[in-house]
Structure formats: C-alpha cells, structure tokens
Amino acid sequence: GRNSPMKQTKEFLLVRDVMSTEVATAREEISIQEASAMIVGGPFDHLPVVSEEGRLIGMVTAWDVSKAVASGKTSHISEMMTRKVFIASPDEPMELAARKLHHHKISALPVVDKDHRVVGMVTSDHLSRLYGRRGSL
Amino acid sequence: GRNSPMKQTKEFLLVRDVMSTEVATAREEISIQEASAMIVGGPFDHLPVVSEEGRLIGMVTAWDVSKAVASGKTSHISEMMTRKVFIASPDEPMELAARKLHHHKISALPVVDKDHRVVGMVTSDHLSRLYGRRGSL
Numbered sequence: 001g002r003n004s005p006m007k008q009t010k011e012f013l014l015v016r017d018v019m020s021t022e023v024a025t026a027r028e029e030i031s032i033q034e035a036s037a038m039i040v041g042g043p044f045d046h047l048p049v050v051s052e053e054g055r056l057i058g059m060v061t062a063w064d065v066s067k068a069v070a071s072g073k074t075s076h077i078s079e080m081m082t083r084k085v086f087i088a089s090p091d092e093p094m095e096l097a098a099r100k101l102h103h104h105k106i107s108a109l110p111v112v113d114k115d116h117r118v119v120g121m122v123t124s125d126h127l128s129r130l131y132g133r134r135g136s137l
Numbered sequence: 138g139r140n141s142p143m144k145q146t147k148e149f150l151l152v153r154d155v156m157s158t159e160v161a162t163a164r165e166e167i168s169i170q171e172a173s174a175m176i177v178g179g180p181f182d183h184l185p186v187v188s189e190e191g192r193l194i195g196m197v198t199a200w201d202v203s204k205a206v207a208s209g210k211t212s213h214i215s216e217m218m219t220r221k222v223f224i225a226s227p228d229e230p231m232e233l234a235a236r237k238l239h240h241h242k243i244s245a246l247p248v249v250d251k252d253h254r255v256v257g258m259v260t261s262d263h264l265s266r267l268y269g270r271r272g273s274l
C-alpha cells in the first residue's frame with residue numbers, strides 16, 4: 001500500500017541521483033557548425049552556453065540549428081541561443097524536473113549549482129530509463 | 138501493495154492511450170530547408186518520411202539536420218534520413234516503448250498500423266508528463 005518501497009523509491013528520487021555529470025559546454029563565440037558538431041558528438045541534443053566565468057547564459061539545441069536552417073540564414077550562436085533557460089537544482093525531486101520538462105515542452109534541463117555553474121544535465125531520456133525499468137518507480 | 142490501483146495504472150498503459158495522433162509526415166523529395174521548417178513548425182523533433190503509398194520508410198530529426206550542418210554539406214533527405222526506424226504498435230505497453238527509447242538512445246517512436254502507415258507518435262515527452270503527474274504511475 002501507501003508505504004511500499006516502490007512508492008518510496010519514486011518519492012525520494014532526486015535530480016542528483018539521476019543526472020548525467022559529463023556535460024560539454026560551449027562559449028557563445030563558436031560557429032553554428034562547431035555547435036552542431038558538439039551536439040552531434042555528444043549524448044544530448046542540447047548544448048549549454050556559458051560565460052567566461054563558466055556561468056550558464058544560454059542553451060543551443062538541435063532544434064535551434066533546424067530553425068536556422070529553415071530560415072535559410074546561419075546566424076551566430078548568440079542570436080540562436082535561448083537565454084531564458086529552465087534549470088534544475090541537484091537537490092530537487094525528479095518529479096519536479098519531469099514537470100518542468102513537460103510543462104515547457106523541452107527535453108533537457110541543465111543542472112546548476114548555486115553559482116550557476118553547470119554540474120549536470122537531466123533529460124527525458126533519463127525518464128525513459130526510469131519508466132522502462134520495471135519496478136524502479 | 139501489489140494490486141493497488143496505482144500499480145495497475147502503470148502496468149496497463151498502452152501506447153494508444155498515450156500517443157499523439159496528429160503527426161505530420163514528409164516525402165523524401167523535400168529539401169533539408171523544408172524538412173527543417175516542418176520540424177520547427179511541428180510538435181516533435183522528428184519527421185517520419187513516407188513512401189508514395191504512405192508507408193513509413195525513414196525518419197529525419199533535428200539531430201540529423203545538425204549532423205548535415207556539422208559536416209558542412211547539405212545533403213538530400215534520402216541521404217540524411219535513418220532507414221532502420223524503431224517503431225511502436227498501438228497495442229504495446231508504454232513500458233516496452235520506454236525501453237526501446239532508452240535502449241536505442243532516441244526520443245520518439247512512430248506508431249504504425251499493420252500496413253506500416255503512421256498512426257501516431259510516442260515520445261519521451263509523454264514520459265515526462267506521466268512521470269511528473271503525481272500518482273499516475
């Protein structure tokens with residue numbers, strides 16, 4: 001019933017328990033071709049863009065690259081990137097992260113520390129894994 | 138415990154209960170710019186490619202567009218698209234679909250009928266929704 005281990009496993013799963021910690025970041029000076037190569041070479045469709053101090057300032061995704069291609073003009077990363085980035089904290093429940101993903105129609109959240117440095121990434125692929133692994137929710 | 142309604146809800150959720158049914162498809166003759174516009178204008182990063190008879194023959198995604206941009210040459214859809222497409226059936230459990238998504242490191246499965254016509258799409262965003270909706274798993 002209510003206090004079964006299965007239920008608990010779900011309730012207490014935090015972003016830090018699930019997130020990927022190897023995350024490549026880029027500076028906004030790189031070209032769209034370089035950004036595309038990083039996206040294609042990495043495990044996510046998402047590339048967090050950071051300032052000189054390593055703080056998150058934006059996000060470029062494969063979708064943004066498609067948007068540039070659709071418009072027929074290849075712009076700079078600084079014009080393509082999303083600046084209002086939805087983020088997760090390592091200590092928030094996965095359930096909240098999942099709600100953000102769904103609510104904002106996105107598939108990844110950079111996980112940042114209190115200095116706004118990228119420490120991980122949590123994606124809808126992590127949810128596929130959790131959902132597909134019988135008994136883990 | 139084992140027979141609680143929560144558990145049952147999860148066990149019996151089928152792809153047809155969850156999938157999106159409004160799915161745009163494309164023919165392989167379209168340009169990369171047109172394909173990008175369809176991806177950007179639609180709800181998925183994924184564009185199923187169909188034959189003249191409407192049968193699924195491939196998939197082009199925002200990731201494939203990024204790959205073309207990274208390589209510096211814009212090729213035809215027929216060269217860019219993935220031909221070995223992992224699919225789902227409307228009657229399979231969502232749990233199996235989730236396992237396929239995770240196992241193949243993809244975020245969407247076209248749902249096809251027995252004639253291989255696209256009748257829907259199931260994506261990792263659906264899993265974000267299910268996971269984020271407390272009590273639905």
Ligand SMILES: C[S@@+](CC[C@H](N)C(=O)[O-])C[C@H]1O[C@@H](n2cnc3c(N)ncnc32)[C@H](O)[C@@H]1O
Nearest residue numbers: 043044198200219221222223242243244245246
């Ligand atoms: C392996 S994924 C990895 C990229 C990214 N991490 C993602 O989530 O999409 C990228 C490739 O998967 C292909 N792909 C996407 N959905 C697919 C499906 N249902 N069946 C087969 N290939 C698919 C795309 O065409 C693309 O070439």
